[in-house]
Amino acid sequence: MKPMLLVAACALVDVDGRVLICQRPQGKQLAGLWEFPGGKLEPGETPEECLIRELDEELGIKVTEACLAPFVFASHGYDSFHLLMPLYLCRRWDGFVTAREHEALAWVRPDQLSDYPMPPADLPLVAYLRDFL
């Protein structure tokens, strides 16, 4: 039986309707692929608390729980774990988005997200963003 990994992720959406994606650094699992910011829940954390922490650590921005809107989720079997990943939408934050932990950042129109290689778990999410945003 594979362990279940719970990861909270967020699509930041700017005033032009573009979405932020972040390139995973070399040396990590899924290196070079473009992902939504976020990460694993720490013990006792809610998904919203996790995102508030991760968006600060990874991008240097402040978000509030009220600005995190639950959107869709991914459920994907990787070889060594099963990923359950709620994706939130956020259109308001404080501060300037900076790559603190990622190789690169990109603001991308939803219809162009398919030009960026993403982890397999993310592919169904992209279709929802294209339809909804």
Ligand SMILES: Nc1nc2c([nH]c(=O)n2[C@H]2C[C@H](O)[C@@H](COP(=O)(O)OP(=O)(O)OP(=O)(O)O)O2)c(=O)[nH]1
């Ligand atoms: N943040 C994020 N993680 C994703 C996405 N898609 C996807 O399959 N994942 C996977 C990659 C990782 O296995 C896991 C997220 O873990 P993480 O970012 O907290 O940790 P990590 O693998 O970078 O490694 P570490 O921090 O433990 O060193 O979820 C996504 O869009 N965003």
